Amino acid sequence: MPVKTELKYPIDSAVLAAILLATILWNATPAICFARDLSPVYEETFDIAAGGASLTRASRYGAALANPALLPFSGSFHRWLGSEFSLHINRESVAMAKTMVPGSSTSGSSSSDFVDHVFESPFLAGTQTSLAYLNAYGGVGFFSKFEVDLEAQEYGPTGLPAIILNGKSYTGGTVSAAGRIPFMPLSLGLTAKYLMISEPNLSIDLADPNAAAQFQDPSALSSLVNPSSGIGYDLGALLFIQGPKVDWRLALKIDDATGTSFSGGDSVEDFKQVVSTGASVTFHRGADAIHIAVDRRDLQNAYGTPAFKSTRAGVKVLLRSYIGIAAGYYDGYPSVGAELDFIFLKLGAASYRRERTDSPGLSPRNVYVMNLATGF
Amino acid sequence: MIPHLLVYLATSSCGTSNLGRCPASNPLVACTELTTDEKIREALDDQDLASAQVLLEAAIADEPENYERYPLLAAVYAGLSGFDLLAIASSSASSGGGASIMDSMDAFLPTPEGLTRTEYRAKIDLLGQAISTIEALPAEFLATSATDKFASSASQQLGIYQAAQASMYMKMFTTNFETGLPDPSQLSDLTEEDAAAILAVLANAAASGGTFAEAAASTLATINSGGGTDRDNLANFLST
Numbered sequence: 075m076p077v078k079t080e081l082k083y084p085i086d087s088a089v090l091a092a093i094l095l096a097t098i099l100w101n102a103t104p105a106i107c108f109a110r111d112l113s114p115v116y117e118e119t120f121d122i123a124a125g126g127a128s129l130t131r132a133s134r135y136g137a138a139l140a141n142p143a144l145l146p147f148s149g150s151f152h153r154w155l156g157s158e159f160s161l162h163i164n165r166e167s168v169a170m171a172k173t174m175v176p177g178s179s180t181s182g183s184s185s186s187d188f189v190d191h192v193f194e195s196p197f198l199a200g201t202q203t204s205l206a207y208l209n210a211y212g213g214v215g216f217f218s219k220f221e222v223d224l225e226a227q228e229y230g231p232t233g234l235p236a237i238i239l240n241g242k243s244y245t246g247g248t249v250s251a252a253g254r255i256p257f258m259p260l261s262l263g264l265t266a267k268y269l270m271i272s273e274p275n276l277s278i279d280l281a282d283p284n285a286a287a288q289f290q291d292p293s294a295l296s297s298l299v300n301p302s303s304g305i306g307y308d309l310g311a312l313l314f315i316q317g318p319k320v321d322w323r324l325a326l327k328i329d330d331a332t333g334t335s336f337s338g339g340d341s342v343e344d345f346k347q348v349v350s351t352g353a354s355v356t357f358h359r360g361a362d363a364i365h366i367a368v369d370r371r372d373l374q375n376a377y378g379t380p381a382f383k384s385t386r387a388g389v390k391v392l393l394r395s396y397i398g399i400a401a402g403y404y405d406g407y408p409s410v411g412a413e414l415d416f417i418f419l420k421l422g423a424a425s426y427r428r429e430r431t432d433s434p435g436l437s438p439r440n441v442y443v444m445n446l447a448t449g450f
Numbered sequence: 451m452i453p454h455l456l457v458y459l460a461t462s463s464c465g466t467s468n469l470g471r472c473p474a475s476n477p478l479v480a481c482t483e484l485t486t487d488e489k490i491r492e493a494l495d496d497q498d499l500a501s502a503q504v505l506l507e508a509a510i511a512d513e514p515e516n517y518e519r520y521p522l523l524a525a526v527y528a529g530l531s532g533f534d535l536l537a538i539a540s541s542s543a544s545s546g547g548g549a550s551i552m553d554s555m556d557a558f559l560p561t562p563e564g565l566t567r568t569e570y571r572a573k574i575d576l577l578g579q580a581i582s583t584i585e586a587l588p589a590e591f592l593a594t595s596a597t598d599k600f601a602s603s604a605s606q607q608l609g610i611y612q613a614a615q616a617s618m619y620m621k622m623f624t625t626n627f628e629t630g631l632p633d634p635s636q637l638s639d640l641t642e643e644d645a646a647a648i649l650a651v652l653a654n655a656a657a658s659g660g661t662f663a664e665a666a667a668s669t670l671a672t673i674n675s676g677g678g679t680d681r682d683n684l685a686n687f688l689s690t
Contacts, residue, residue: 228536229494232603233525381480382470406469433488434468
């Protein structure tokens, strides 16, 4: 987590801060309709802890998907070579998950125990892995993300008790290229991504034997994870004004430029082009830094995303390049997390709330994330 | 200024509340009002059936052709009657094999114990409202073989509620309301009108093709095998 000071542009800090933040925050428009998750397809744990405001600063491989224009400002040619694994689970299911681990003292819980648990509280679990190499001019990476969310409703969508299953399976590879514009505090970046995506979403009426029976057929289950594939492009720009003690960053990001179309597999909605902007200020001294960021996603309201989900804000505190502490707002809820950097081994954890719907407080998930990264 | 802004953001929406929740908890993020259907979903998830009933009745009155809300309102009426939908789901829902409809339904129905006849009758009437709500759907929303999940569910619900109402009706004349125990002396209150109403509901349940249709048909056949009046046949069945 190095902080570089090679550029120096004298500027009135308070005035710039006011302009940047006001531009983003007051641009908030109330919009109430359907929207998809505006997070990148791959998001780092530490960036989640900082409210997901990652357009102006992102960790490791997350930078390639958060904003490829971040790569030239990493402070050195080499940025990241390594792999990562993270585990996501909702707070209410931690105890249940322990019983599902083979060899644990409480393992062997029956499927009825699991169903009982789902009727008491939702079950969310997922994993995310990546292998990547990034330098100041680009890089390549591969990632895989799988998540399942189970919720039982006594009064389901059709009135009868139902189990609602929402899944996400994202696998892909990325190639990034980035560079600084000569004589300007500006960088541009491009990430091309090949995605294989499956998003099963279904409701099973428990009192309807016909509905339950159709999922006893293995082919019906396998069809739930039949991925669609497509190629998309993310473009990013970063204005980086650096001072002796205070840095300013202004980012512009275009996710899925001109849209990303998917073909094959189950029908997955194409990704629309999303334009986002972010601003941040970093106070630094030596190897310590406080990074305060705000992102405003989906400026064109392509997905009709309500303001509480499209506004991301957070603070990252970096101490001696070995310890990071972060807090922020993610989907309108507080988030928090920390990361320890042991040179070749990095451990991270975060806690955040995610709102699954477009309506604040209607269907939140309290998510714990644990992260292990090996590399340098 | 910036740290002050973020501290303000944080302190005004800590805990479990969302920044975007109406009424506005923070002027920096526009608050988001729940839609009618989201309010209904919130009430259902909170098991606040009284609120869900009010919201659904108003929503159906405003948009009578939004048929997806009808099965939800029917389920709310059934829930208010004390009918345990979740128990139906967690059982194997197998009621075949000629079992009596009362045996099949017993675990899911409210017991009359501690209630007055009027109170218990009100619960039966709520199930009647559930049945009426489903029956108000157009025919294409009630096809048992329909692939549309709402139509299939509505059809299932209709059969379940009809079987439940018939069973509750019969319990009125077999159970002591003070002790909750079987009491054949209650049969003296059974009238010809009651018997006709019970048999009509049973016949509808048997014809529904739903989960409990077989049990309803079996029960109806046993009752009608008596050869007497509806009242006598039903009384004979209930006394055994």
